[in-house]
Amino acid sequence: MRKLWMSLLALLTVTLLSGCGYNTLQTGDEQVKAAWAEVLNQYQRRADLIPNLVNTVKGFAEQEKEVLTRVTEARAKVGAIQATPELINDPQAFQRFQAAQGELGGALSRLLVVTENYPQLKSDQNFRDLQAQLEGTENRIAVARNRYIKAVQDYNVTVRSFPSNLTAMVFGHQVKPGFTVENEAEISRAPKVDFGGAAPRPAQ
Numbered sequence: 001m002r003k004l005w006m007s008l009l010a011l012l013t014v015t016l017l018s019g020c021g022y023n024t025l026q027t028g029d030e031q032v033k034a035a036w037a038e039v040l041n042q043y044q045r046r047a048d049l050i051p052n053l054v055n056t057v058k059g060f061a062e063q064e065k066e067v068l069t070r071v072t073e074a075r076a077k078v079g080a081i082q083a084t085p086e087l088i089n090d091p092q093a094f095q096r097f098q099a100a101q102g103e104l105g106g107a108l109s110r111l112l113v114v115t116e117n118y119p120q121l122k123s124d125q126n127f128r129d130l131q132a133q134l135e136g137t138e139n140r141i142a143v144a145r146n147r148y149i150k151a152v153q154d155y156n157v158t159v160r161s162f163p164s165n166l167t168a169m170v171f172g173h174q175v176k177p178g179f180t181v182e183n184e185a186e187i188s189r190a191p192k193v194d195f196g197g198a199a200p201r202p203a204q
Helices: 002-019 022-060 065-079 085-089 091-115 119-123 125-160 164-171 181-188
Strands: none
Touching (some): 022 065, 022 085, 022 091, 022 164, 065 091, 085 091, 119 125
16 A cells, blocks of 8 residues: 555646656756857867967968967867856856857957968968867857757757746756847957058068
8 A cells, every 4th residue: 555655646746847847957957068068068079179279370470469369268168167067057257258268269260350460371271170160159159059049049949938947946947048138249359450551471
């Protein structure tokens, strides 16, 4: 008789949890984690390309030290942040992470604008290959970010909606941070570069 009651209780618990959005919360949480992992993967891919890109540009335009230094420092700042799966549960840490990534994206944009003044560099096959890989990676980052934003949106709706919000409170599920509209606009803005009227000469 005891086993029967235990079985009925377990069945009732499963039914109640399913009806209150427990399974939806678990599915949504896993989808957010998977989407976030892909964002990190593409950001890492970009970070891995940067040293070769910087060295190639330095070979033709070493005088652009300030721009090269900014890219290197921005990459170091990104690398100093522990981009763990738990980051998406900490809004402040997430904000610091996306700010650092935005700074790196801006520094890279400035670097590519500067390279327009060096025809020899633009015609270098190694540079063209790196630029193509970087452009492809930026596209992948955009796709990965959009998937993450959608996954977070779906998850947060479940966390906030009744009756699943009650289940979320019981099991400690909280709203997860997404990429902000302000940040999206900032990193998408074309950088302004002022050469002080004189374009730099290509390195000999």
